[in-house]
Amino acid sequence: MVTISDVAKAAGVSISTVSYALSGKRAITASTRTRIEAAIRELDYEPNAGARMLAGATTNILALSAPIHADGHLPTHMRFVTAVVDTARKHDYDVLLLATDDDVSGIRRVAASSLVDGVVAMGVKNHDERVDVVRRAALPAAFIGIPGEDGHSGDGVACVDLDFELAGRLAVTTLAEAGHRSIGVVGHPPTYLARGTGFVQRFNLGLEAEAAARGIRIAVVSPTLARGAAERAFDELLDASPEMTAVIFHCNEPVVESVLRRIRERGLDVPRDLSLFAACASYDTSHLVIPLDCIPLPLDLMCRIAVESALRQVRGADALGVELITPVTENRGSVARPRL
Structure with missing residues (x-):
């Protein structure tokens, strides 16, 4: 050697x-x-x-803390990973992937060994132990998501996210302005909320507030990833709310695909019988069996901002604070006025 x-x-x-x-x-x-x-x-x-x-030099390596959970959608997870790696490469940086479901042990190891210049963290929770770890290690870090119970402060670290609360409001507004008064919601599995996944809580907060302000009736189901769970949840939604004229999807792509198949099996026409809207979609809704109007998740932009924020800190700049990306809608023809 x-x-x-x-x-x-x-x-x-x-x-x-x-x-x-x-x-x-x-x-x-x-x-x-x-x-x-x-x-x-x-x-x-x-x-x-x-x-x-x-010696005071850099390693040109960033760690990506990307814990994998059993209820997650691996293709979406890897899209985040790929977007982080692509941005890092443009800045002549390599990425060390920390993918265990233990959020903090990997960061502690790389911090103790001085192996990386900084950390990008995804899969962020309201109470995220990684915040304290990077602070104690004085390690440059940026979070894709917003830690902190209030969903706004970021616990004093650099973070970027879609404005999920505004996205929840925008999803309801889009359907309400098309004349819908009873809306179903297909959400993420209950385990997301159980572990304090902040973006789900913020989306629900905005959705519920806008629905209450407009007098819109909301019915929510949160199917697990078990086989047939999405179809059963949709059937329950229709049975419980026969007056429902629209559905918002705030869930992973496989659940959406399962519900779309069930809609076709039941002989429902979109948007004549039922309007559909995908909120914060991490997938291309134009390629689904029924293309969906949506609020796209700006995944590549979020990852680019996080990597560049971490690298600014490596260079000694102050890059702390919360950056919220304003949601926008895309029209695919799946929303129309309800039939009277």
Whole structure:
């Protein structure tokens, strides 16, 4: 294994001079730097990441804390991962994926080893232990999601998210302005709320507030991911609310696909019999068996903002605070005025 001592010997300089060349902490002559760089290339020397951090340099590695949960949708999860990696690569950074369902152990390990320059965290909860971990480690970090019980402060860390509360209001507004007065909602599994997933709570808050303000009747089902659960939940929704003329989906793509199949099995026409709207969709609703009007989730934008926020902190800038992205709607022809 090639060491810094081997590089120094090949370049004809001291070990400390090689260290200065790597860290940039002291100026060295151009000719000396050229000899050191030639020796590094010839010997294929790779400085130890921890040593570079101790020397004040960077590792050009970000950690992505992306815990995988049994009730999650892995393709969507990996879209977030891919978007983070793509942005990091544009800044000449690699990404170390921390994917255990234990939110904090991975960050503690990389912080203790000085292996990474910073952290991007997804799968954010209201009470997110990772906030305290990155603070104690003085580790640059950005969260895709908003920690904190109020859903606005971000617990004093850098974070970015869609404005889910406004998205809930916008979903109801879109249907209410089309004349719908009784709306069903197909939501995420109950386990999302049980573990304090903030975006679900914020969406529900906005949806319920707007429905109450407009006098709209809301009926909600939250199917699990078990086989047939989505279809049964939709049947229950129709049976409990026969006057229902529209449905909002705030759930993962497989649940939406299952309900769309059930709608066809029941002979319902969209939007003549039932208007459909996908809120905060992480998938392309134009490719579904029934294309859906939607509020798209700006996943790529969220990931780009988070990575760039973490990197600004690595460079010493103050990048703290909450950035909320304003939701917008896209029309696919699945919403119309209800039949009288």
